[in-house]
Amino acid sequence: MEEKEIRIGVFICHCGTNIGGSVDVPAVVEYAKHLPNVVHAERNLYTCADDGLTAIKNAIKQHKLNRVIVASCTPRTHEPLFRSTCEEAGLNKYLFEFVNIREHCSWVHMKDTEGATEKTKELVRMGVARATLLEPQEEMKIDVEQSAMVIGGGIAGITAAKTLANQGFDVYLVEKEAVLGGMLRNLYRLFPTGEDSLDSLQPSIAAVEGHEKIKVFSSCELKEVKGYIGNFDVTLLREGKEVNFKVGTIIVATGAMEFEPKGHYGYGKYDHVITQMQLEKLLKDGQLKKSDSVVMIQCVGAKGEEVSYCSRICCMVAIKNAMLIKEINPDADIHILHNDIQAYGAEYEELYNKAREMGIRFIKYTPESPPCVTMDGEKLKVEVYNELFGEQFMLGTDLVVLSTPLVQHQGGVEISKLLRVPLGKDKFFFEAHVKLRPVDFATDGIFLCGTAHGPAEVAESVSQALAAASGAGIPLSRGFVQIEAISVKVDLEACIGCGFCVEMCPYQALDMVDGKLEIIEALCKGCGTCVATCPTGALEQRHYQNNQIISQIKSIFHPVIE
Amino acid sequence: MSLENIVNETKAYYCLECGKCTGSCPISRVNKGYSPRLTVEKALLGFDKELLADGGIWSCMTCNLCKDRCPSNVDYTKFIRYARAEALKTGYTGNCTHGGVLSSLMRIMGNPNLKQDRLGWVSDNLKISEKGDILYFTGCLPYFETLFKDIGVNSLDIARSTVKILNRIGIKPVVMPDERCCGHDLFWTGDLENFEKIAKLNVGLIRGTGAKKVIFSCPECYRTFKQDYSEYVDMDFELVHISEFLAEKIDEGKIDFGSLEEDVTYQDPCRLGRHLGVYDPPRKVISSIQGIGLIEMEHSRERSICCGTSTWTNCDRFSEQIQKERLKEAKAAADTLITACPKCQIHLSCAMKSKTPIDEVKIKDFSVLVASAMGLGDDP
């Protein structure tokens, strides 16, 4: 529709006395009438009230307006309301301009009515200048492939796949190993309930393997992932053969592995120094022989030694295993050497109390003078300075168990490169926002859960898996993804391929493909940082175009010539 | 009972080593060498011998401050009591003050052949009876009178005032001629053998009088009867402290406490307050005296501080510091300090007499105050 003539309608709001109290609204309406391209101007007591909205709709029809300006409160609360009003009247909602004359004018210049009125006039003038250059926009709708891929077949991946499939979506569950189950396969019992790890896992594995909506690809690797939200095309490598399919969303549940404490406390040097996972194996196979006296050492490699973080679950793993040993051998003498026990929440604090009740003794050591393990003839000897008691302790023991942190594994690093999603300083996957978007990646359409996000125990991994399934399920259930039309577009003639813009984008929406810029509109969040870097002006941001902003600047200083 | 059983019995294994006990303990605050936390940790970490030989376990005032505040509910007071009993068996004992005359007296009173003549203080204007429903248990007041007259404490005034008050409301209480010490200090220093003898003796004597309700003026006797006798002997009579008894009377409107123009402050005895939770009755009685001003000290009710020593053991310069501090706090509140326990009165008065100057605080017993307010005067 070729725009012959620009017909702007201006609606100035009294907002009761909030604006009318310190701004001469009628004078502003009079002034607006004479601004270029303004064919209609009126004022209303409450533009956001029903009568205000109907006034706008009637004016659009009556005066065949193709631009609407409302001058009232803040767009942050009322812009969606006025945009939908314009749409209802058949006007493209991007041909609407909001001018804030309450929070930014009448309320902050209450005593200076003359100054406030002048400012209001100028603000309306800026609005008219911008409105003149507004262009209709269509919000891009991207169809979404009605299927999802879950990478990783541990408890997190299984739960996410099951939940999505139960909601009727096809799920491709990709697992590197030959069997599903991940880390829980080689654990013995789980805290806090004490259920047997593998038994409790079977029903979920069976549900996933039997589910007609889930295709399980075990012992295979991810080769390549291209595309964007709604349209990821994935290539797998299975026994040398390539498998290819398209999915709408992706969930990363690649898990983590136990840190190998080589060189710590005699691990590798003395054979009775083992890790918690090795202890679980011994317990599982019932081969725990000599265990009259056991010493467990916490935070081996964590909290600043090899990794800087606390691995959250090793205290509870240690306590659970210590209690299992006590069950087998009630007079076992067990000491846990710790640097603050992380028994957070309700169940874990209760378990920690129960452990002390069973006679398991806890000794706090200082990181500055950690325990040291030596071989004294046949028996292991652990020397530790009890910080709270203020004395050096000598513990002869049959077994030393080291609690080590969970760390990212090589598979996870590769997946992060393939999906071009970032890893944090702690090498675990880096979520979009640590507080309010914990299971989303910054890149839309890719979600995260389980120990790939960071150390977590079973219930927490399950909750994260459900959350990731929720995130992944939304675009699938809607069938399309609607992007606010404020993304960037490029004029390929003007683009010199310098690539400055690509570094600017934290969402990988820009890609330099053989010298020419390619924009994945679905990923562009509309911040406009790249536009500001483009030396040649090839890049432009819809609805916040350079000329629109410059026209606002100009109109501040001198009225736009007729 | 071995150290391990003591740990299990008192749930000391729940200790989180958080230090709140030592942070609250009035002794630890002045005596760097004593820490309830380290004492428990010794037991947990197997230092049995060192623990039993440690003189510190006898310094504990068993005032329950730490027990009430322990987030893991470790019953430290019971822990100390059991540890003392165990230490006693291995030949260790606390440093008995006054040459141990008090503990000798108690043990003597545990001897069934004893025939005491302890009613010398009952002058003819005091009406008491041999048999009856209500019995007034005087505990060790006659002996305290003899021992502590010279520091200006007349413990028997407490007994006289109590009887006068009871007489005023029409009660002729039974006062037993051969009543024995309640055995509190034996119990708390671990001499359970003598304690059992005394408990049985006393209950037998009381049953003999047919009493239905026993009134105590001493909180230590009251707690010992109420919580510790039941382990050894069952009792079929009610137990009540004089302050509770009088408070009930106020509700029944049967008593008028007269008037007294004076500002006083009240020392909550550990046994009456923290051990038994009796905080309000004494305050209710005192404040119902017209014209009186009851001003609370900084540390009062659940937070009140002990009078410095318990079971007559390990009274040392640390106890004196605590007592001095307590008297200073009392002085800041009012000129007269009301105590509801004969031992508090003795210990605090003794601290008042010490050489280093300390501002004058009049120390008066609860019953004596009430009696004088009621105009019963203190004529013998």
Added chain:
Amino acid sequence: MVDDVLVIGGGVAGIQASIDLAGRGLKVYLVERFPSIGGKMAQLDKTFPTGDCSICILAPKMMECFSHENIDVLTHAEVKGVSGNAGDFRVKILKKPRYVDEEKCTGCGDCVSACPYINLPDEFDMALRSRGNIFIPFLQAVPRVVMVDREHCVKCGNCQVICDAGAIDLYQKPEEIEIHVGAIIVACGFDSFDPSGIKEYGYGRYKNVITALEYERLVCASGPTGGHLDRPSDKKTPNSIAFIQCVGSRDVNHNPYCSSVCCMHATKEAILAKEHYPSMENYIFYTDMRAFGKGFQEYVDRAKNEYEVRYIRSKPGEITEDKETKNPVIWYDDTVTRQVKRLEVGLVVLCTALVPSKGIKELADVLGVELDKNRFFKIADPLYAPLDSSREGILVCGYCQGPKDIPEAVTQAKGAAARAAEVLACLGA
């Protein structure tokens, strides 16, 4: 079988669950007891470990939830009755009167300044500021609608005169609404434990002993003191602050569980104090320093090294007060040096336990679900169905399911949304 979902509780968890469900095209009813959504997170100044301004990251979500066409937000309302079962619940909701017409009120606030009786404690600002009989819940409230405290209002009519929108109706009646939903998500959050029962710490007796939530309001730029840390006794900025952990938490006599967030929010609050006032001395009294979440340990290390926060491993025995200066004095056994010490500070902040919100028992009875001994919702299968309550079709998330921080609450909210969708899909199929 009906697809709508009821979400109870308008905190960050309830908001996130509603957004996720509405995003799927499901109709959501969000019921919130307080006159505005936002919950406890709206009362925070900053959040750990990133130090984001809490309302900056919450307000967009509140707006997105409130203005979403699939979400009906019912504020100042409570669930009174639930019948039927999964897939077919009939829920009675009591919309308590605001005495203000939500449609007409624009939240301008003229009536608030017109009300002559400014003497009631402002709940949102933890009674550190007083409000009138007609008030806006808080500056960034969503919906931005005032409310009349009918109990204290003397009907002087000043507000009605000033309000041109004619929104105030002092005779507004409570409204009973019945809705028909397929699943229910409970996210009723927590309350802060009242530490006045712990007499030895003197909360309520000493002016300069405050709780952590009160501290958050004091340092918040839109709080009662505009972000200036004025201590209650003399409105001056203290030169030292002591944060005390586990007040009422890990305490068999009060709440046996660990509230999981206090070590971290104390560290954040100490860092905040140091940022605003570089000469401030900060002490944190702890028993076990629990920094187990993502980036938490590094945050604590920074607090120690960069912001010179001093961590003392001890739970204080008692707090007294210096009569003249009104400075709280902390008596504690420093378990590492094994010495009993005395520390005088300008301000004490008690990091109290966080307990299930008032009325959770009644809500549980109405919903027909069980609570565990700590009065959190009882979870039948804690490991593999952590968000399912003891009754089918009713999901729980956030703090009312157990102690957790904001990211875990948001995660569980999204998880509950997925579970609700799954339950509805399975019932529908």
Added chain:
Amino acid sequence: MKEFDPKIVAFCCNWCSYAGADLAGVSRMQYPPNVRIIKVMCSGRIDPLFVLMSFLEGADAVLVTGCHIGDCHYIDANHKTKNRFEFLKEMIAELGIGEERLRLEWISATEGEKFADMVKETVEKIKKMGPSPLSPKVMQ
């Protein structure tokens, strides 16, 4: 001649500083009416061209505002704003317009007072400095 009334252009980002300006309004904080706010989605969107154009058109001062580092809705866009601002300041100084006329301020949604104070300070300072050398009042 009317007393010199400086004209100030302010760029605010949609998520934090614009909300801060709103909060100043909601809390009725008074400040002089010399500022004109232009809303952009993110402080990263502010092209150096806009700042120079403002001075060219006659602005006596330009305020660039955005979210605090780490608060940015678009993760790290405000880092780029900071870099651009550094070299812009040098250019304004070299051009002789006066470094003081250009100011960068991070403002969160709760810092209404900070926004109002910033405007008041800038207006005072510019009144003392006088109009910008490029301003049309001076040019005629």
Added chain:
Amino acid sequence: MDPKIVAFCCNWCSYAGADLAGVSRMQYPPNVRIIKVMCSGRVEPSFILRAFEVGIDGVLITGCHIGDCHYVSGNLRAEDRVKMAKELMKTLGLEEQRLRLEWISASEGEKFASVIKEFVEDLKSVGPNPLGKGEASCP
């Protein structure tokens, strides 16, 4: 009935008196066990009670005559203590005669012997210590 007596003799006068009785071969019944203390003032009420507690029938405290005390006022203190001890014994129901205080100078060997004889007779008439012999276990 053979009463058992404990006598506290002060090192300077009464002990010397007892010695003199021995040197002069004065005979007196063998019921007494002498404990030497430096001064009669050293004797605490607890010593007296402890003696009765373990079943001693009579306690004799001897010291220098008033004014002769090698430590000026030790014997005066002893007088007060005995008075207090007697009061306690009265309340306990123990006969007062079981406790005697005598001033015996170094030259009064004869007086020492006669006091002992007299005391044994008295105790025979009073009867044995009602608390019995050594039943009370004491640490």
